[in-house]
Amino acid sequence: MIRFILVAITVIGFLILSIPILIIEWIIGKFSPQTKEISSLRIIQTVFKFILWVAGTKVTVIGEENVPKDTPVLYIGNHRSYFDIVLTYSRCPIRTGYIAKKEMEHYPLLSNWMRYLHCLFLDRKDIKQGLKTILTAIEKVKSGISICIFPEGTRSKSADETELLPFHEGSFKIATKSGCAIIPMSINNTAEIFEAHMPKIKSTHVVLEYGKPIYVKDLSKEDQKHLGEYTRNIILETLRKNKELV
Numbered sequence: 001m002i003r004f005i006l007v008a009i010t011v012i013g014f015l016i017l018s019i020p021i022l023i024i025e026w027i028i029g030k031f032s033p034q035t036k037e038i039s040s041l042r043i044i045q046t047v048f049k050f051i052l053w054v055a056g057t058k059v060t061v062i063g064e065e066n067v068p069k070d071t072p073v074l075y076i077g078n079h080r081s082y083f084d085i086v087l088t089y090s091r092c093p094i095r096t097g098y099i100a101k102k103e104m105e106h107y108p109l110l111s112n113w114m115r116y117l118h119c120l121f122l123d124r125k126d127i128k129q130g131l132k133t134i135l136t137a138i139e140k141v142k143s144g145i146s147i148c149i150f151p152e153g154t155r156s157k158s159a160d161e162t163e164l165l166p167f168h169e170g171s172f173k174i175a176t177k178s179g180c181a182i183i184p185m186s187i188n189n190t191a192e193i194f195e196a197h198m199p200k201i202k203s204t205h206v207v208l209e210y211g212k213p214i215y216v217k218d219l220s221k222e223d224q225k226h227l228g229e230y231t232r233n234i235i236l237e238t239l240r241k242n243k244e245l246v
Contacts, residue, residue, distance in 0.1 A: 003201035004194075006054045014047050015109040022112055029116075037095050040116040048090040052083075055193055056203030059087065060245060063210040067183055069093045072146040073213065074175045076231050077185030078164055078239065079150035080157075083193045087208060088148065088185060096146040099137060099171075101154075118145050124153060134173055141178040148185075149174070151228060155195070161188065162239050167228035176216050176227070184211035184231055186238035189246040207242045211235070 021043065029036035052059065067073070075096070077088060085098060097118030105111050105121040114121075118140055123129040137147045151172070152165035175182045188207040194200075211234050216224055223230045 001200060003055055003203075004199050007051055007201055010047070010051055010054055015113075018043075018109065018113070022109070022116075025116060034095075037116070037118070040113070041092070041095055044113060044117060045090045045092070048086045051086055052090065055083070055201050057083070057087070057193055058203070058205045060205065060207045061091070061209075062207065062242070063212070064091070066210045066212050067093060068181065068213070071180070072141045072144050072178075073181045073183045074141065074172075074178075075146065075148035075183050075185055076167075076171070076235070077148070077150055078161075078187055078235055079152050079155050080161055080187070081155065081190035081193060081195050083190045083206075084150065084187055087187065087190060087206065091208075092146065092148075094146060095144070096148055097137070097140055099133065099147065099149040120147075130170070134170060137174045138177045141174060141180050146180075147174055151231075157195075161191065162236060162243070164232060164236055164239075167232045169226070169228040172216075172227040172231070175214075176224070179217070181213035181215055182227075182231060183213055184234045184238070185209070186211065186235045186242065188239055188242045192246075205246050207245050209238050209242060211238060 025036050025040055028039065072094065077084065089098065095118060097120060099120050099122050100114065102121045102123040104114065120133050120137055122133045141147055149171045151167040153168055156165050186209045189204060190206050192204045193202065214231065216227065
């Protein structure tokens with residue numbers, strides 16, 4: 001329980017104490033929007049790395065050389081834990097927005113930071129609004145901002161982390177319409193940090209592997225039609241391979 005309390009204090013304390021920082025970042029953004037965006041990114045990444053340290057999370061990263069450092073991409077990953085965001089966002093090399101569920105928009109301060117970081121809020125019950133969110137994400141990629149989405153749509157709660165939910169194909173329009181590369185992210189063992197034994201947070205070894213970039217134009221027409229399944233199979237194969245590492 002000590003780790004849970006420390007993580008909770010870190011998150012709540014940061015959100016409250018960051019109110020002046022939000023104001024400063026807003027002022028910076030009036031003069032140099034990109035400076036503000038990069039500054040906000042580095043601030044949150046520092047906090048997320050500290051949270052991982054407090055939680056006692058040991059991280060093995062494989063394939064980080066597959067992530068371009070100078071061009072936006074679409075990150076696609078499996079999703080089993082709140083810590084998936086903490087883990088993956090702390091390693092993004094350039095400005096990156098995550099697509100989150102609409103409910104997150106109602107959390108004060110947290111939602112302010114998310115907007116600063118180009119996060120988008122997806123209403124899974126409203127098809128028109130969902131399409132609008134995807135179109136906005138496409139424009140962000142075209143403007144140089146990476147997007148990350150967990151296309152299962154929700155956290156998988158299966159006891160076996162290789163039992164993935166179906167990937168929603170609509171998410172992949174971000175890559176097909178923008179022409180960016182898809183970076184598969186295979187995340188092993190993050191549920192063991194918290195979700196497997198709530199409310200305790202336990203020291204855990206997790207593995208994050210970045211797959212080779214997928215360029216839609218280089219795929220067969222059949223694979224292009226089923227990008228979700230194609231990417232899901234790559235992530236699934238990697239999850240199975242890395243189970244022995246945790």
